[in-house]
Amino acid sequence: MADSLPVAGPPVAGLGTDVDAGPGDHDAGPGQGQGPGAQGGRAASRRAAAAAGGRKRSARGAASRPGAGAGAGAEAGAQPVPQSPPRTRSAPRERGADPLRRLLPQALVVAFLAGGTSAFIAGDKAVQLSVDGKPRTLHTFAGDVDELLADEGMAVGEHDIVAPGRHHDLASGDRVIVRYGRPVSLTLDGERRQVWTTARTVDGALRQLGVRAEGAYLSASRSAPIGRKGLDLDVRTERTVTFMADGRERTVRTNAATVREAIEQAGIGLRGEDTTSVDPESFPREGQTISVMRISADEETREEPIDFSTERHEDPSLYKGTEVVSQRGEKGVERVTYSLRTVNGVKQKPKKIRSEVVRPPRTEVVKVGTKARPTTVQGAEGLNWNGLAQCEAGGRPDAVDPSGTYGGLYQFDTHTWQSLGGAGRPQDAPSEEQTMRAKKLYVSRGASPWPVCGRKLHG
Structure with a gap:
């Protein structure tokens, strides 16, 4: 769009002025940005002017024909010609109307041209357009701000500012301000976010975003420009x-x-x-x-035991309920290094930092009997073994006397128990095994092992 637009043509001086102007006298040249209404008015003006000019030339030719009037002959110096007698019809009225017929089309053309020129001038507006702080004055036929921006080829988005609003009607002398938004990747006190600003410098953006910049660290100077593509800005406030x-x-x-x-x-x-x-x-x-x-640190190395594990294996040569340790377990030794820390003079709990095995532990192996146990002993059947057990231990298989020497239903000492083939302690063996070994003892020694309660066997 042109910055200025010329007036459509010179004003008409009067009815007698020659209106047969050449083509283009009333047109602004091509590319002046005039609307369709203005162009239609000028074309109509040219057609009216052409018609008026033709009538004018016809009037001039009529005046040169014979009998056009006495005035013409007198100017040439010719002798007077006798006049014919007056006619009865009103010829003078017809001659008097002829000038009116010549002047009426010219008046119409002048009025039309004056109206078209006034409309053309009224539609042209001088406005100031400021884009990102750079103003310029231009002439436009746009009706509102949105139309003006479209004529100028300017696209605005949601982050841009247009003042007054895009649908505000335009009048001559108006000022239109456009400020484009700029993206800023702002890291403020360690927190990153994406913001938009219409400011053109870092300082303006900080003020617009309400960021307190006094004493702050800025990754860019406050006077640094912000282009349309934006920038990354790191701000650490005080x-x-x-x-x-x-x-x-x-x-x-x-x-x-x-x-x-x-x-x-x-x-x-x-x-x-x-x-x-x-x-x-x-x-x-x-x-x-x-x-x-304040931390001080030291190290300490200790040797610590390692517990052994136990493996249990079934042994068909041992009676059920019998367990025999075939390999005794031994604990191992581990050398452990600890970090000893003192924080502000207070000792902390030692922290294990490394270790090595000095001696590995030895696994304990236990044989577990699976052989069926005999239920009878020849020479000891038919006796009251339940009565003997009640008398000796109250019928409790795990009973132990106060001294800890005798245990089980029949109060065996450990030596006697193991001499009869028992393993471990008698109080740990099943009731059936205790009764079976008590029968064996009776066969070899009678009731003498139970001097008080032995009589229960026969009672």
Whole structure:
């Protein structure tokens, strides 16, 4: 669209002015951005002017014909010609109407041209268009802001600003402002987010986004421009952080990215295994209180036992309920190294850091009998073994006397029990096995092993 547009043609001076103007006198040249209504008005004006010109030329030719009027002959110096007698019809009225017929088309053309030119001038508006702070003045026939932007080939999106609104009607002298949105990948105090701004500099964007920049760290200078493609911006605002170290409290203002960096700014050094109550690489927050822990470390090595495992194998040569240890288990030895830490003077629980086996443990092997046990002993059947068991142990297979020497239903001592083929202790064997071995003892020694309760066998 052209920045300015010429007026459609010179004003008509009067009815006697020659309106037969050449083509293009009333047209703005091609490409002037005029609307279809204006072009139609100019074409009609040209057709009316052409018609008026033809009538004018016809009138001039009529005046040169013989008898056109006495005035013409007198100007040439000719002798007077005798006049014919007057006719009865009103010839003078016809001659008087002829000038009116000549002037009426010209008046119509002049009126039409004046109206078309006024409409053309009224539709043209001078407006100021400012795009991202760069203003320019232009002439437009657009009816509203949206039409103006379309004529200028300007596309606007949801993040752009157009003022006044896109559907606001335009008048001459109006100002239209367009500000394009710019994407900013903002990392503010360690938190990343995507934002939009119409500001053209980092400083303007910070003000627009409400970010407090005094004392802050900025990854780009505040005067740096922001292009239409946007930019990445890292901002760390100034925060108040308190450190507790070596029995003292220190408060600092910092825009550090990590706790470790803030500690250094506070003049507190971390040595060896010293650390803080929060991760030293974490982001320090506003109002945070952080403790510095002084750590001293040492190592200690100890030899500790390793428990052995037990394997059980079935043995058909042993009676059911009988278990025999064929290989005794032995504990192993493990050498373990512990880290001993002291935090701010307080000893911590030892922490195992490495170990090695000095002697492996030996597995214990137990044979478990599966052989069916005999239920009778010749020479000992038919006796009251239940009465003897009740008298000796109250009928309890696991009974043990107060001295711990005798056990089981029949109160065997361990030596006697094992001499009869029993394994382990008598009180650990099943009731059937205890009765069977008591019968064997009776066959070899009678009731004498039970001097008090032996009489129960026959009663």
